[in-house]
Amino acid sequence: MTTGGPPLLRGTGLAKIYGNLVALDDTDFSVDPGEVRALIGSNGAGKSTLIKILTGAVMPTRGSVEISGEIAPLGDPSEMIRRGVACIYQHSNLAPAMSALDNIYLGRQPTRRFGFVDTRRQRLKAEELLAHHGIDIDLDARVGTLPTVKQKEVEILKALALDARVILMDEPTGWLAGADVVRLHDTIRMLKARGVGIVYISHVLDEIFAVCDTVTIMRDGRVVAESAVAEIDRPRLVHLMVGEKLARESADAALHQRRPRGTGAVRLSARGLGKSGVFADVSFDLHAGEIFCLTGLIGSRRTELVRTLFGSDRFDSGMLEIDGRRVAPRTPLDGMSLGIGFVPEDRHREGLMLDMNVTENLAMATLGRHCRGPFLSRSGMVRAGRKAIEDLSVQPRDGSKVVRLLSGGNQQKVLVGKWLSRSPRILILDEPTVGVDVGAKAEIYAILRREREQGAAILIVSSDLEEVMTVADRIGVMVSGRLAAVHDAGTAAMADIVREIGGGSA
Amino acid sequence: MSERGLSLPAALSGHVVQNALPVAVAVIIAIFALTEPAFLSTDNLVGIARQVAIIGIMAVCMTFVIMTGGVDLSVGPVLALAGLAAFYSLDAGFPLPVVILAGLSVGAVVGLANGLIVAFLQLPPIIVTLAMLSMVRGTALIVGGPEQHLIRNEPGYSFIGTGSMMGLPVSVYIFAAVAVFMILVQRRTPLGLLVAAIGDNERAARLSGHRTRLTKTLVYVICGLGAALAGIIQSSQVHTALATYGPFGTELDVIAAVVLGGTSIMGGNGSIARTLLGVFFLGILNNGMNILNVPIDIQLIAKGAIIVAALAIAARRG
Amino acid sequence: MRSASAALALFFAATILLFSLSAPRFASASTVENLMSGFSFVAILAMGQAFPILVRGIDLSIGAIVGLVGMIVFDLSLILHVPGYLILPLALFAGALAGALNGVLVVHLRLQPFIATLATLAAYRGLTYAISGRQLVPGLTTTPIRDPWLTGIETYFDVGRWLGLSRLVNMPWVPLSFVIMLAVFAVLQVLLTSTRFGRDIYATGGNHEAARLAGIRVNGVIITAYALAGLCAAIAALIMVARFTTATEALGAGMELTAIAAAVIGGVSLAGGVGAMFGPALGAFLLGAILIGLTLQGVPQFVQQIITGAILLAAVGYDRLLSVRRQRRLSAPSTAAT
Known part of the structure; x- marks a missing residue:
C-alpha cells in the first residue's frame, strides 16, 4: 500500500492542552497515498482533537504538520483545504438554508470574472460527481429540509468535490443505515484506488476490518499501537483500545x-x-x-x-x-x-x-432548602458546599472558586454533587x-x-x-x-x- | 460576587480590570476638581446626586434584565407614559398613593408584556423592546398629545421630585432606597442568584428545576417599574408631564451605566452595586463636561467611545 | 424563500386592495407617487440592513449614518463648495466607512452587534453635531443646497406621457429615487444570489463554524456586510438631502426601526442566513402603503407608531414560528425509520 517518498500527511509531536486537561499528548501520525487508516479509541482518547488539528480547526499547543513533506501552516482551515485536506466532521457542518449544490461547494464555488458564481459549471461538476459516485441528491433542495442521511451524503460530496488528497472522516457512518454504509465503503475504495489518503474514525470494528488497511489505536491522548489491519485480530484490537486497565x-x-x-x-x-x-x-x-x-x-x-x-x-x-x-x-x-x-x-x-x-453551583438544585423566609442563607449554602466538596473531594477545596477554572473532572464532580445534594x-x-x-x-x-x-x-x-x-x-x-x-x-x-x-x- | 482566586498574572490583570471603574471615577473627579474648583462644592455634588437619580433608578432596575442576557430599550417612553398617568390621576383628584400606583402600573404592564413575549414566545429582546418603544411612545402621544401638562398646586406630588430632607433632595433618598433594596435582592434572595444563573446558562438553570421563564418575565417587570418610578420623579421635578420625555437615547444612557458597571451584555456576571458606580461615573462625566462647557456633540462622541472601550476591555477578559 | 416572497407580495396586494376600497383617494396616482417618493429610500435602508442581519448581526446606527452623511454633504457643498460630482462618491465612501467601522467593532473587539451599533449610533450622531455646518456657520441654516448634481436626485419622470398612457389614465410621475432604488435592488440582488461573496454571506450567517472551516474569511465577510449597510444609508441620505435641499442634525433619526421592521417583514431571518433583497424592499413599501392608507383614513400619526411597532412584533413572531418549524422538520425525519 505504501509507496516511497514522504507520507501524504504527517503530524509530528502534536499536543493540545486545554487548561489542566491534556487532550493530546505528543502524538505522531501519518497517512500515505492510497492508504485507509483507521483511527480508533474510546471517547476522550484524543481522536477528535487530532483530527481538528490536522484540518486546521484547532491550533495545537505543540507540534508540526507536513503535507507531502512540506510544512503546513497550523490553525488555518483555508490553508489546509488549499493543500487538499478535507474533513467530514461528526457534527453537521452545513448551512441549512442553502441548497445542497451550494453546500457542496461551500466557500469554493467556481467563479467567472468579477466573482460571479459559474452556476452552470458548478452544476455540471456536481452532477458529474453524483453520477461518478452513484449518489442521488436533489441539488436544489435546501439542506435543512433533507433527511439526516442525505445531509451526511452532502458532507461526503463536499469533501469529494475538493479533489482532496486526504479525507478525514470522523465517524462518518454514525447516522447511516446498513446499505448506505456499504455504499460509503465502495466510495472509499474508489478514492483509495485514485491514491487519496483516508483517515477513518469509527467505533464499529466491523467497518474497520471491512475497509481499512492500517489502524492507529489511541488511549488517553496518546497513540498506544499501530498495525496493519491484516496483522491484528478483533480481541487484540479491543484489548488495545480499552487497555490493560x-x-x-x-x-x-x-x-x-x-x-x-x-x-x-x-x-x-x-x-x-x-x-x-x-x-x-x-x-x-x-x-x-x-x-x-x-x-x-x-x-x-x-x-x-x-x-x-x-x-x-x-x-x-x-x-x-x-x-x-x-x-x-x-x-x-x-x-x-x-x-x-x-x-x-x-x-x-x-x-x-x-x-x-x-458553592453556588452545588446549591443550584436545592436553593429552596437554603431559604429563610424570602432570604437566602449564604452561610447555609457555604456549609452545605463545604461538606459536598469534602465528600466528593473536589480540588481545590475552595467553594469560592469559579467553576470555569476547575479541571474537567472536578467540574463533573460539582455537577454530580449538585444532584447528590438532593439525595435522588x-x-x-x-x-x-x-x-x-x-x-x-x-x-x-x-x-x-x-x-x-x-x-x-x-x-x-x-x-x-x-x-x-x-x-x-x-x-x-x-x-x-x-x-x-x-x-x-x-x-x-x-x-x-x-x-x-x-x-x-x- | 465573592473573591475569585486566579493564578498570579491572571489575578493581577483581573484586578486591574475589576478596579478600572473605581479608579476611573477617582481620576475624573481629580481632573474636574483641579480644573474647576466649583466642581467639589457641596451644591454641585448634591446636584450630581440629584441629576443621576432618574437614570440611576432605571439602571439599577435594568441590571437584572441585562444579567439574564436581555435588554430593555423601551424605558424612555415608559418614563413619559408613567408621568402622564400620574398627571391624569392627579387631575382626576385621586389621593397621592393612588397616583403613584397609577404611574407604577404603567411600568408593570409594559414590563409584563415585554417579559411574557421575551420569555414565553422566545423572541429576541432587542426587537421586542424596540417595537414596544414605538408602541408605548405612540400610546403616550395619544394619551397626552404633543403639549405639556403642567402639574400645579400639588404639594404632595411635587415633594417627590423637588422636596428635600436634611439638605438632600427626596429623589436622592428614593434612589438610595431603590438601590439598597435591589442590592439586598441580589445578595440576599434566591432571585439574585437565579438571575445570574439564567444569564450564565439558561438551559442548566431550567434543568436544575428553576422556573426560568417566570423569572425572566419578573425581571422585565422590575425594569418597567424602575422606568415608571423614574417617570414619576421626573414629572414631579419639572412640574410637567410630556409625552416626549425620555427621548431616544435615554435607554442608551441606562444601558451604558449598567454595562460600565461590568455587567456582561451576554448575561451572567453583574452587580447592582457596580452599576451604581457606572451611574456615578457617567453622571460625574456629564456634570464635569457641562461645567467645563464641553459642547454636547463632543459629549455624545465621548460617551460612545467610553462605552466601546469599556466593552472591549470586558470582551478581552471573557 | 420564493414562497415567502410570494406570500408577502400577496399580502401587499391585499393591503392595497383593502385600502383602495376603504380609504378615500387611496387608489390614485398621487398615492403611488407618494409611496415611490416617500419610501424608496426606506427600501434602500431596509436592503442595506438585511446584510448585517443575514450574518446574524444588526445595525442600529444606520439612522445616525444617514444623519452623518447628510451633514457631510451639507458641509462639502455649502461651506467648502466642493462640486457635486465629487461629493457623491465622497458621501458614499463616508457611509461605507462608518458601516465598516461597525463591522470592525463587532469582529475585532468582539462586541455584541446591537451594543456596538448602539454606541456608534451615539458617536455618529455626536459627530454630526460636531461637524454641523448649521452651527459652524449659522448664516447657512436657511441656504438651500443648489448643486445640480445633488438636487438632480430629486427629479420626476413623466413616464405616463412617454408611454402615452396619460391620455387614458392619470399616471404617477416616477421619482428618480425610485429608479435608484431599483438599481440598488438589482445590484445587491445579483451580488447576493450570483456571486461568491453572496454565497459566503449565506454560509457565514447560516453556519458560522462551517463557513470558517470551509476556508471562508468570515471576518471580512461580516465587515463587508456592515459596510454595505452603511453604503445604503449613504444613498438614502443623498436622496433625503436632495428632497429637503438641506440637512439637519436629526436627519434619519429613528430610521433604523423602520428598516429593521421592513427587513424582518421581508423574510430576513434574525437567526441569520435566510433572506434576499426582494422581501426587504417590498416590506418597506408595505409599511409605506399601510401608513399612507391609515393617514388617508384619518388615523392619527401616533396610532401609526403603535401599528408600526405591532407590525414589527408580528413579523419577528412569524419569523420565530418559521424557524421553529424549520427545526422540527430538521429533527423529525431521521433514524428510527427502520
Whole structure:
C-alpha cells in the first residue's frame, strides 16, 4: 500500500492542552497515498482533537504538520483545504438554508470574472460527481429540509468535490443505515484506488476490518499501537483500545460484586416508550441499588430517551411508571419532584454555570432548602458546599472558586454533587466522564457505587465501553432509537456488545 | 460576587480590570476638581446626586434584565407614559398613593408584556423592546398629545421630585432606597442568584428545576417599574408631564451605566452595586463636561467611545 | 424563500386592495407617487440592513449614518463648495466607512452587534453635531443646497406621457429615487444570489463554524456586510438631502426601526442566513402603503407608531414560528425509520 517518498500527511509531536486537561499528548501520525487508516479509541482518547488539528480547526499547543513533506501552516482551515485536506466532521457542518449544490461547494464555488458564481459549471461538476459516485441528491433542495442521511451524503460530496488528497472522516457512518454504509465503503475504495489518503474514525470494528488497511489505536491522548489491519485480530484490537486497565478494572468491579436488579425493587419502569421519529418501543426496568448502562453509537437516541424520563423532553407514546405510579413528567421540575436527578451530557452547555462559583453551583438544585423566609442563607449554602466538596473531594477545596477554572473532572464532580445534594432516588447520568481524566473517572465511579449501595437507582448513558464494563450491573444496547438488547454485565461478552452496538446482531 | 482566586498574572490583570471603574471615577473627579474648583462644592455634588437619580433608578432596575442576557430599550417612553398617568390621576383628584400606583402600573404592564413575549414566545429582546418603544411612545402621544401638562398646586406630588430632607433632595433618598433594596435582592434572595444563573446558562438553570421563564418575565417587570418610578420623579421635578420625555437615547444612557458597571451584555456576571458606580461615573462625566462647557456633540462622541472601550476591555477578559 | 416572497407580495396586494376600497383617494396616482417618493429610500435602508442581519448581526446606527452623511454633504457643498460630482462618491465612501467601522467593532473587539451599533449610533450622531455646518456657520441654516448634481436626485419622470398612457389614465410621475432604488435592488440582488461573496454571506450567517472551516474569511465577510449597510444609508441620505435641499442634525433619526421592521417583514431571518433583497424592499413599501392608507383614513400619526411597532412584533413572531418549524422538520425525519 505504501509507496516511497514522504507520507501524504504527517503530524509530528502534536499536543493540545486545554487548561489542566491534556487532550493530546505528543502524538505522531501519518497517512500515505492510497492508504485507509483507521483511527480508533474510546471517547476522550484524543481522536477528535487530532483530527481538528490536522484540518486546521484547532491550533495545537505543540507540534508540526507536513503535507507531502512540506510544512503546513497550523490553525488555518483555508490553508489546509488549499493543500487538499478535507474533513467530514461528526457534527453537521452545513448551512441549512442553502441548497445542497451550494453546500457542496461551500466557500469554493467556481467563479467567472468579477466573482460571479459559474452556476452552470458548478452544476455540471456536481452532477458529474453524483453520477461518478452513484449518489442521488436533489441539488436544489435546501439542506435543512433533507433527511439526516442525505445531509451526511452532502458532507461526503463536499469533501469529494475538493479533489482532496486526504479525507478525514470522523465517524462518518454514525447516522447511516446498513446499505448506505456499504455504499460509503465502495466510495472509499474508489478514492483509495485514485491514491487519496483516508483517515477513518469509527467505533464499529466491523467497518474497520471491512475497509481499512492500517489502524492507529489511541488511549488517553496518546497513540498506544499501530498495525496493519491484516496483522491484528478483533480481541487484540479491543484489548488495545480499552487497555490493560480494563482487565484490572473488571476484576475490581467483580470484587465490588455486580448486582443486576439491585435490591429487586423496581424504581422506574418503561413500557413501549416512544417519541415519533426519534425512538420507539423502549421497554426496561430500573431497579433500586443497581447501575444500568445504556450504550450505543452516537445518534442512537439514548440521550433523547433519558431526557424524556426526566421531563426536559416529552415522550408521546408508551407508559412510564415510577415507584409503581404512572407518570408523565413535563418539565424538569416534575422530574425532580419524582425524585429524579439528571446530569446532562454537555456540562458546559447544560450542566454548569461556568462563571459562578462552586458553592453556588452545588446549591443550584436545592436553593429552596437554603431559604429563610424570602432570604437566602449564604452561610447555609457555604456549609452545605463545604461538606459536598469534602465528600466528593473536589480540588481545590475552595467553594469560592469559579467553576470555569476547575479541571474537567472536578467540574463533573460539582455537577454530580449538585444532584447528590438532593439525595435522588433515581439518578440519570448522560456520558458522565467525557473529557475527564483517569483519576477523576475512578473517583466518580466510586461515588456512583456508593450511591448504589445506599439504594439509588442509577441509569448511565455511555459510549465508552471501558466505562460500561467497569461500572455497569446491567447493560442495554441501543441501536437507531430501539433498545436492541439487555445483558447482565457479569456474563456479557465484550465482543457481543461491540457487535450489537454496530447493529450487527439479530 | 465573592473573591475569585486566579493564578498570579491572571489575578493581577483581573484586578486591574475589576478596579478600572473605581479608579476611573477617582481620576475624573481629580481632573474636574483641579480644573474647576466649583466642581467639589457641596451644591454641585448634591446636584450630581440629584441629576443621576432618574437614570440611576432605571439602571439599577435594568441590571437584572441585562444579567439574564436581555435588554430593555423601551424605558424612555415608559418614563413619559408613567408621568402622564400620574398627571391624569392627579387631575382626576385621586389621593397621592393612588397616583403613584397609577404611574407604577404603567411600568408593570409594559414590563409584563415585554417579559411574557421575551420569555414565553422566545423572541429576541432587542426587537421586542424596540417595537414596544414605538408602541408605548405612540400610546403616550395619544394619551397626552404633543403639549405639556403642567402639574400645579400639588404639594404632595411635587415633594417627590423637588422636596428635600436634611439638605438632600427626596429623589436622592428614593434612589438610595431603590438601590439598597435591589442590592439586598441580589445578595440576599434566591432571585439574585437565579438571575445570574439564567444569564450564565439558561438551559442548566431550567434543568436544575428553576422556573426560568417566570423569572425572566419578573425581571422585565422590575425594569418597567424602575422606568415608571423614574417617570414619576421626573414629572414631579419639572412640574410637567410630556409625552416626549425620555427621548431616544435615554435607554442608551441606562444601558451604558449598567454595562460600565461590568455587567456582561451576554448575561451572567453583574452587580447592582457596580452599576451604581457606572451611574456615578457617567453622571460625574456629564456634570464635569457641562461645567467645563464641553459642547454636547463632543459629549455624545465621548460617551460612545467610553462605552466601546469599556466593552472591549470586558470582551478581552471573557 | 420564493414562497415567502410570494406570500408577502400577496399580502401587499391585499393591503392595497383593502385600502383602495376603504380609504378615500387611496387608489390614485398621487398615492403611488407618494409611496415611490416617500419610501424608496426606506427600501434602500431596509436592503442595506438585511446584510448585517443575514450574518446574524444588526445595525442600529444606520439612522445616525444617514444623519452623518447628510451633514457631510451639507458641509462639502455649502461651506467648502466642493462640486457635486465629487461629493457623491465622497458621501458614499463616508457611509461605507462608518458601516465598516461597525463591522470592525463587532469582529475585532468582539462586541455584541446591537451594543456596538448602539454606541456608534451615539458617536455618529455626536459627530454630526460636531461637524454641523448649521452651527459652524449659522448664516447657512436657511441656504438651500443648489448643486445640480445633488438636487438632480430629486427629479420626476413623466413616464405616463412617454408611454402615452396619460391620455387614458392619470399616471404617477416616477421619482428618480425610485429608479435608484431599483438599481440598488438589482445590484445587491445579483451580488447576493450570483456571486461568491453572496454565497459566503449565506454560509457565514447560516453556519458560522462551517463557513470558517470551509476556508471562508468570515471576518471580512461580516465587515463587508456592515459596510454595505452603511453604503445604503449613504444613498438614502443623498436622496433625503436632495428632497429637503438641506440637512439637519436629526436627519434619519429613528430610521433604523423602520428598516429593521421592513427587513424582518421581508423574510430576513434574525437567526441569520435566510433572506434576499426582494422581501426587504417590498416590506418597506408595505409599511409605506399601510401608513399612507391609515393617514388617508384619518388615523392619527401616533396610532401609526403603535401599528408600526405591532407590525414589527408580528413579523419577528412569524419569523420565530418559521424557524421553529424549520427545526422540527430538521429533527423529525431521521433514524428510527427502520
